[in-house]
Amino acid sequence: MTVVHLQKAVPRVDGPLKVTGQALYAGEFSVPDLAFGFVVNATITKGRLLGLDVSEALAQPGVIEVLSHLNRPKMASYDESYTDMDAADGKPFRPLYNDRILYSGQPIALVVAETFEAARHAAALIRAQYSEEEHATDLAQARDQAHEAPMELPENRGNAPAAWAAAPTRIEAEYHSAAEFHNPMEMHASTVIYHKDGKLTVHDKTQGVQNSAQFVSSIFGLGEGDVKVISPFVGGAFGSGLRPQYQLVLATMAALQLKRSVRVTLTRQQMFTFGYRPETYQQVKLACDSDGKLQAIDHSALGITSRFEDFTEMVLVWSASLYACPNVKLAYQLAALDVYTPLDMRAPGAVLGVYALESAMDELAYAADIDPLELRIRNFTDTDPAKGKPYSSKELLECYRQAAERFGWEQRSMAPRSMRDGNQLVGWGMATGVWEAMQQPATAKAVMNIDGSLVVASATADIGTGTYTVMTQIAAENLGLPLDKVTFKLGDSTLPKAPLEGGSFTVSSVGTAVKLACDQLRQQLLDAAKEMDESPLAKAELEQVVFADGGISLKTDPAQRVDFTAILKASGSPSMETLASAEPAEERDNYATGTHSAVFVEVKVDEDFGSVQVSRVVTAVAAGRILNLKTGENQVAGGIVWGIGMGLQEEGMMDTTEGRWMNHSLAEYHFPVQADVHQLEVIFVEEHDEIVNPLGAKGIGEIGIVGVAPAIANAIFHATGKRVRDLPITLDKVFADELLH
The missing domain is CATH 3.30.365.10 (Aldehyde oxidase/xanthine dehydrogenase, molybdopterin binding domain)
Structure with missing residues (x-):
């Protein structure tokens, strides 16, 4: 493959961590006493689950528990409110909710064991009994049963049928497109770390850590601050991580039930048992x-x-x-x-x-x-x-x-x-x-440290798109710092609020918040510099100065300069911090x-x-x-x-x-x-x-x-x-x- 490069550009700041294997993904975080879950999927397409024979599975060495709708912890019903920023219109699917089988591949049980291999082996030994019902999965055969989509369309204008019939040149055709699957390199995984106080730290493959945190809290009735979701690296998603997938629910369910940490990783085949681009x-x-x-x-x-x-x-x-x-x-x-x-x-x-x-x-x-x-x-x-x-x-x-x-x-x-x-x-x-x-509303925090380093943060994601790098660039450019003096933090639900990473609006949304936070920090640094004894910037306004090389100088006389480190020392504080929220301007x-x-x-x-x-x-x-x-x-x-x-x-x-x-x-x-x-x-x-x-x-x-x-x-x-x-x-x-x- 040949890609023509227009000019020199900035390499990924997270590249070294990835190529050296230091970047950890959702299924790679480990803690002591970690258990492993393996999902059992339905083999019919529609009907009821009459029974599960789990005796042989439970008898296997290392098997801890088999969860199903019969013994899972309490979870919200279909009719209760739930939070999902990318939800479709209707009643969302709940894994292990009841005995109804809604589609082929639906999770019907979770085997939890001391090792992944033991859980996978035991899962193969579970025998399910079904009452099967007639199903329909052929779009071509269901065309005459379709209903109007609940979506507001642009208003029709003019009279298209009449204009089409009267035009000298016209065409008419039908186009078909097949279903497509995301297939990112990293399979969906959730590692739920259970703390002694009952709080959870969740490492999830997601395009929105705050969405996953709110989702888990809503599903299991957990209090504010009881769930923290972390996702510093995502091995591709393409939309598959916009909605929380069922492994997150199952891993959380098992952790709450067993009061210990649990990881659930889907297999490549199981990656075909949730969303896809529709036919x-x-x-x-x-x-x-x-x-x-x-x-x-x-x-x-x-x-x-x-x-x-x-x-x-x-x-x-x-x-x-x-x-x-x-x-x-x-x-x-x-x-x-x-x-x-x-x-x-x-x-x-x-x-x-x-x-x-x-x-x-x-x-x-x-x-x-x-x-x-x-x-x-x-x-x-x-x-x-x-x-x-x-x-x-x-x-x-x-x-x-x-x-x-x-x-x-x-x-x-x-x-x-x-x-x-x-x-x-x-x-x-x-x-x-x-x-x-x-552009979506977003918030970012910027912190200038006494050593002249800058830390910027927002709870966005990087699914391989370069978010780490671009946000670092925006902050570095704004405050005149080299890239190696700037750190951008993301993928933590406790960071300032950010939208899901999707729709090509991360740079416009989070990037604007980062710029605004850095703009405010510029003003704060200049105000502090003006208060310093014998400051060369005492009478300077923002438009009269330049932020470069770790300091502030006058445009008309670059020798008149104050370093960031000197400003922080003079202020008596080890850091300066700003928090800024950005949203689309009314002019748009x-x-x-x-x-x-x-x-x-x-x-x-x-x-x-x-x-x-x-x-x-x-x-x-x-x-x-x-x-x-x-x-x-x-x-x-x-x-x-x-x-x-x-x-x-x-x-x-x-x-x-x-x-x-x-x-x-x-x-x-x-x-x-x-x-x-x-x-x-x-x-x-x-x-x-x-x-x-x-x-x-x-x-x-x-x-x-x-x-x-x-x-x-x-x-x-x-x-x-x-x-x-x-x-x-x-x-x-x-x-x-x-x-x-």
Whole structure:
């Protein structure tokens, strides 16, 4: 894989800890007398658990207890209030709550033993008796039983059906996407340390330590301050850690019951027994006039959800806002099946809705005989037509220009099957990417120590995105310190309040709070410096000084300077501390905000074997200020790789007869490996935005994946001359209906 680096950037400050093995993850914290839990999962899809024969398991050496709904400690019912910042609409699942089996793989027991191996062995000896009921897990067969999704959509505008019928050029198509699973490197694990006073310290794999702490307290009726959740390092999550997963409940349950510390780690196979990106069917009808201007967008979506919750995501909002179009109609439905609730996954909703929209835009371009890039340019808008507000910034046209130029788009011939490389058909496709530019309320603390070191803290997370590094940069830049003099603390529920790490809003939210805390500390340091005897800064104001090299100096006379250490000594205190909370400015309400991208893809399709290779990707991203080019490029490149997986490989395969996922392992669930990833080029387009937040940064965790799958699908059409509207586009679909010959 080749990633083009724009310039020198800051390496990860947490990198040395990770590469030397000193970074500890949730399943690696150990304490004396630690017990281990292993989950027993249901082997039916729907029904009741009539009995559990645990006698043989309990007889095994080292086995301490087998917990089930029959002997677990008290926990909140479905109807009692519970805290989960990322909850779906409905009654949340409770592991070991009662005898009802709601989906295949549901946890029905937890074996606790002195060793993990003993617990796993004993779990295999448990015999369950069921009363099985008829189940439904096939989305295609449940389409006529769908209900309206409980989600507010942008208002329909104009009369899309009439405009579509009257337009000279129109297309209509249905697109399908398979369920996808997160599969982070680190499996979900929780180590619950039980203290003599009954309080708990929990090491959890999570994207929100405060969410996990509130969740555990609510579930088990624990008092404020009785639960502390710690998660300094997370080995990937991609959304799987937004909601507390069932191993957290089970580990806490066992610790409270046994009054000792317990760890529960899920196996790779068990990672397929909770949330996933939902399977969808989408119908899109587009129409344009003779000049290629859109006249109608009619977009409907059907998604999968569980029987007990309605999971919704932003599938359709993009069709109402991305392009200028006077007539838009949207409809969103869910089909409730006997499965676990889906879960947010990188760019939730956007990768699905934009896949259908951008595939349809390519189809419309060919129907109108207009270059696909040109069609998008003709329908560009610098206002959000769904909100009627101008964008705070939107350099999408520049994304198109720079990416197309770097890719060589002008050399593309329009006709399908017109470009070759030996026996390989070459296809060039493109798509637009879009994501929100959000900001959530957040709080940060900044502490300047007498030795000149700075400690900044907030209860956010770093799931591999570079949060440690970027927050360190923000603080260091603000106070003029080298990076090695700044420490950023995160992943502790007792730290200042922070939102979940997701939605690409961590930098804009927590980063803004960090900046504000450091701004206040600057003022506090200057005020203290002005009070010093014979201070050279006695009459200076903030705009007249420079913070650099561990001190404060006058702009007009840098020799007039006071070091931070001298300021602290003179104040008589070993440290100075500030606490700052940040939230979106009211000015944002007058604007639409978003990140945008242009994705250009080259594929090579083997004419004999039908294999597809993504040989080249160029992505240009406009996301405001990019604080760290190295971690930024890594984020976008990682998103592109996942987009390749979505387009060509990733597919949760459901055996609808048994109601369970068949390919629940890394051997059978396919995703890109090194040999599948070739030339990737990331371009960050210059974009200034003083409205979105004080940093001018929009976030890039999501935008890298959006648009990649449709660009691949469009490139495959260009290479072969036939549309495949079903993701992933696997070899059998490429060969279908004599696609190649």
